Amino acid sequence: MDNSLIIIATVFVAATSLVVGLGLLLGGSKSEPTTVGANSATGAGGTLFNDDELFDEEAPDSSFLGFFMPSNRQGRREIAERIMQAGLYKRNSMIAYLTGKAILALTPLGLGLATYALGMVTLPWALVYGGTAAAFGTLLPSFWLDAQLRKRQKEMRRALPDALDVITVCLEGGLSLPAALSKVSTELKGVHALLAMEMAIVHRETQMGKSNGEALKSLAKRFDLEELRSLASVVLQAEKFGSSLVRAFRIQSDALREQRMQRAEEKAQRASLLIMLPTLICIFPALFVVLLGPAAFNVYETFSNL
16 A cells, blocks of 8 residues: 555544544534533532433534444433533533544554654554554543443442531521531541532532422432432432431441441451462562572572582
């Protein structure tokens, strides 16, 4: 194949990648601010995320979106939920995610063709290297979303018992649950910043018309955390049957503290097993050299004198 054709193809791929990125960014910047909906996350600056409005099945896709996201509504909603669970609540979060996937997928292919055009590798190897890097680049944003979700879940698990204690004290003092959530977002801001922000979102949703249970259910959806789903279920049942929220929160707080203690004990027991591996690799070889080294020399001298 002529090198001029390879250069033209490389320029085409690079230009396509640039156009995709600009198209996605411009498509997101032209979007109007969303209104508060049942599946939106709200903060101090208003609504930040609304997957119903962003991924309506009948709404036209932004430029090039169809190449990097599922065409059916369920698949698009799953991607939207993963982005939301990773802590990306802004209106253009999906646009940024797809832009990253497009760039990481097309750029390695262009670089592979460029290396072939410069005579550094043959065409088959250039395609293999570029295709492999493009496949990994396509999956990399998904891995990053999963890592962000695990990080947020770990931080929320650590902070949730303290928040429930503060809420319980506020409820016993006569405050309503929305007021208690607002108090948590203020008092724990310096210790648990993520939890304070999320509680502020929950409080804002209750002000916009959601019930306390529904707002906590949305919080559980944003974290995909069993502890939060259980808490939302407790509040929904208390609202439905008129039971005491103070008792429910106290029981839930005790249960979460016990679970946190069990996880700590599990990690402590696992550490004793994990420490055996560096012991076997680093200490035992040195002991074998010290103990068996002199005997090995004696055996060698004995057999050499025969």
